[in-house]
Amino acid sequence: MAKNSKVCWAGFDLGGTKMRVAIFDQKFHLLTSAEAKTKGFRGVRNGVRRMAELLDEAWGAAKAKTPQARLAGVGLACPGPVNIRTGVVRELPNVGWRNVPLARMLASAARVPVVAINDVDAGTYGEYRFGAGQDGQCVVGIFPGTGVGGGCVVRGELLVGAEWSALEIGHLPVQPRGPLCGCGQRGCLEAVASRMTIAQASAAAAYRGQAPHLLAEAGTDMQTIRSRAIARAIAAGDIAIERIVRDAAGWTGVGVAAMVNLLAPDIVVLGGGLVEALPKLYLDEVEATARKRVMRTYQDTFRLVVAKLGDNASITGAAAWAARMAAVPARRKK
Amino acid sequence: MAKNSKVCWAGFDLGGTKMRVAIFDQKFHLLTSAEAKTKGFRGVRNGVRRMAELLDEAWGAAKAKTPQARLAGVGLACPGPVNIRTGVVRELPNVGWRNVPLARMLASAARVPVVAINDVDAGTYGEYRFGAGQDGQCVVGIFPGTGVGGGCVVRGELLVGAEWSALEIGHLPVQPRGPLCGCGQRGCLEAVASRMTIAQASAAAAYRGQAPHLLAEAGTDMQTIRSRAIARAIAAGDIAIERIVRDAAGWTGVGVAAMVNLLAPDIVVLGGGLVEALPKLYLDEVEATARKRVMRTYQDTFRLVVAKLGDNASITGAAAWAARMAAVPARRKK
Numbered sequence: 001m002a003k004n005s006k007v008c009w010a011g012f013d014l015g016g017t018k019m020r021v022a023i024f025d026q027k028f029h030l031l032t033s034a035e036a037k038t039k040g041f042r043g044v045r046n047g048v049r050r051m052a053e054l055l056d057e058a059w060g061a062a063k064a065k066t067p068q069a070r071l072a073g074v075g076l077a078c079p080g081p082v083n084i085r086t087g088v089v090r091e092l093p094n095v096g097w098r099n100v101p102l103a104r105m106l107a108s109a110a111r112v113p114v115v116a117i118n119d120v121d122a123g124t125y126g127e128y129r130f131g132a133g134q135d136g137q138c139v140v141g142i143f144p145g146t147g148v149g150g151g152c153v154v155r156g157e158l159l160v161g162a163e164w165s166a167l168e169i170g171h172l173p174v175q176p177r178g179p180l181c182g183c184g185q186r187g188c189l190e191a192v193a194s195r196m197t198i199a200q201a202s203a204a205a206a207y208r209g210q211a212p213h214l215l216a217e218a219g220t221d222m223q224t225i226r227s228r229a230i231a232r233a234i235a236a237g238d239i240a241i242e243r244i245v246r247d248a249a250g251w252t253g254v255g256v257a258a259m260v261n262l263l264a265p266d267i268v269v270l271g272g273g274l275v276e277a278l279p280k281l282y283l284d285e286v287e288a289t290a291r292k293r294v295m296r297t298y299q300d301t302f303r304l305v306v307a308k309l310g311d312n313a314s315i316t317g318a319a320a321w322a323a324r325m326a327a328v329p330a331r332r333k334k
Numbered sequence: 335m336a337k338n339s340k341v342c343w344a345g346f347d348l349g350g351t352k353m354r355v356a357i358f359d360q361k362f363h364l365l366t367s368a369e370a371k372t373k374g375f376r377g378v379r380n381g382v383r384r385m386a387e388l389l390d391e392a393w394g395a396a397k398a399k400t401p402q403a404r405l406a407g408v409g410l411a412c413p414g415p416v417n418i419r420t421g422v423v424r425e426l427p428n429v430g431w432r433n434v435p436l437a438r439m440l441a442s443a444a445r446v447p448v449v450a451i452n453d454v455d456a457g458t459y460g461e462y463r464f465g466a467g468q469d470g471q472c473v474v475g476i477f478p479g480t481g482v483g484g485g486c487v488v489r490g491e492l493l494v495g496a497e498w499s500a501l502e503i504g505h506l507p508v509q510p511r512g513p514l515c516g517c518g519q520r521g522c523l524e525a526v527a528s529r530m531t532i533a534q535a536s537a538a539a540a541y542r543g544q545a546p547h548l549l550a551e552a553g554t555d556m557q558t559i560r561s562r563a564i565a566r567a568i569a570a571g572d573i574a575i576e577r578i579v580r581d582a583a584g585w586t587g588v589g590v591a592a593m594v595n596l597l598a599p600d601i602v603v604l605g606g607g608l609v610e611a612l613p614k615l616y617l618d619e620v621e622a623t624a625r626k627r628v629m630r631t632y633q634d635t636f637r638l639v640v641a642k643l644g645d646n647a648s649i650t651g652a653a654a655w656a657a658r659m660a661a662v663p664a665r666r667k668k
Binding site for chain 2: 080081090091136137138150154159160161162163164165166167168169171172173174175176183184185254257258261262263264265266267293295296297298301302
């Protein structure tokens with residue numbers, strides 16, 4: 001292949017606090033990356049301009065390494081439901097934007113093709129292509145974080161709905177009279193299993209004096225009670241915190257069982273900061289509940305594994321998805 | 335096209351009580367059908383022989399109508415999880431068979447290619463191709479009956495798992511402390527929303543004297559309390575029965591909301607005897623609950639419709655799926 005036909009792909013991860021972009025070569029090796037604060041409150045127009053600048057910065061650095069390459073496209077991972085046809089994002093609660101044709105806006109600001117994708121779908125696709133889900137026929141990804149996100153890749157294809165990204169497993173109704181959820185409903189999976197829920201309950205335990213190690217390290221502010229602080233408190237002997245995490249992990253197991261009954265995957269990938277900080281405790285608890293709760297038919301049909309790509313899952317998956325979509329531009333019709 | 339190149343397809347519906355076969359022409363117009371008692375208790379070998387005989391009988395009658403035609407394949411709809419690669423059925427609780435390579439056995443007895451498929455998947459595919467789900471990009475089918483079955487067709491393709499048929503939505507966990515389910519778990523959707531659950535609760539209401547019309551017509555035996563008896567009792571003024579049905583339909587609405595959050599369909603088809611007997615009451619209740627319970631993003635992205643093909647959904651869908659699989663023999667890999 002001639003040198004000047006080399007292509008690169010960018011993955012762009014738009015988060016509530018920060019945004020990150022990475023440039024990959026044709027084989028999806030990372031060349032460069034860059035990040036900046038998101039500052040969604042400054043508005044969409046300003047945000048898109050800053051996104052384009054960040055992309056320019058990363059691409060400039062990549063160009064220095066591989067001067068003859070061409071940036072063929074960007075996969076934009078967004079923290080909310082994405083219209084798979086138009087690239088419009090409906091709601092990005094953590095960024096503060098609604099109904100924005102983000103793919104089109106970034107494409108026009110950066111003068112490069114952009115494919116928008118839900119960030120957890122991107123993460124699941126990343127794990128399927130390069131991480132813990134490789135070679136799966138049907139790979140379900142579950143990422144407990146601020147919420148609980150899900151994605152699914154069936155025979156190499158991301159599972160999406162009629163027009164919008166799907167797999168909002170954080171809003172599976174698991175407790176009819178359960179706690180209020182941020183979405184306005186009650187008893188959704190993420191109201192009982194997210195890191196946010198764990199942080200809230202842990203803050204209360206610290207306040208009640210039941211978690212001295214956590215209190216000493218992180219206080220009672222749920223913003224400072226991050227995954228690693230929770231892991232250290234458990235290691236130091238805060239039994240109350242361990243119970244809280246096990247309870248949440250058990251509910252995640254209920255969610256895994258539901259996804260197995262519904263999608264019959266061969267691989268279920270668990271990821272996110274909390275899972276990475278407490279892989280054994282978390283996986284054991286999820287595994288125990290999930291195996292008990294699935295239908296007998298599916299009991300031995302799936303493996304439960306921990307994600308491998310960490311923070312890079314979404315950004316890598318988004319870049320690979322952009323490449324995939326460029327190769328198969330029109331989605332199949334019946 | 336030359337007359338002697340005409341092909342026909344058979345749909346075979348293996349039910350707990352009866353089995354039915356129908357022969358369709360190339361355009362899926364029904365030519366002939368035949369049925370017999372299943373008698374699964376007589377064992378698999380006997381059962382397969384009787385299935386082959388029934389197929390012969392229906393095919394003989396079809397041949398009389400279209401002498402030059404050739405039977406190109408059979409779609410076999412089974413009431414349980416099906417291995418999509420091997421055609422093995424794992425458990426058919428209503429037939430009493432387990433781990434049977436049913437597709438291979440019927441193919442060898444009847445000397446014709448056989449594709450096995452889950453019966454609710456077949457019904458959903460039938461509604462997608464010829465019924466209430468036509469032209470949907472992502473069609474979810476939900477059929478409350480003895481259990482609660484589900485299926486999904488995404489852009490013309492049945493959603494299946496890694497190796498087994500999926501969408502066992504009857505076993506979504508919706509009530510952590512809910513009633514026992516036939517699967518051994520607690521609070522599954524079908525434990526609170528199936529026709530069986532409705533029949534049980536209605537029998538108790540009749541016994542308590544709260545449903546005089548139902549008692550007069552169907553007594554207190556849940557086997558005689560069928561969908562039409564329930565519909566007539568409600569029409570005659572049995573308020574207690576109406577409450578029971580509305581409660582079950584509400585839970586079905588919770589299930590619909592879960593499926594919308596997970597699969598983002600544009601069409602949700604509701605079918606089965608009870609829905610057919612009480613289309614308005616049932617649909618209204620499901621619609622009210624589902625619209626309230628879905629994520630805001632998906633609120634206006636789906637239509638809820640009643641199935642159109644009735645008893646023929648599975649048999650027609652199975653035949654059409656056999657034709658589809660013959661055209662695309664190897665399922666795509668990544």
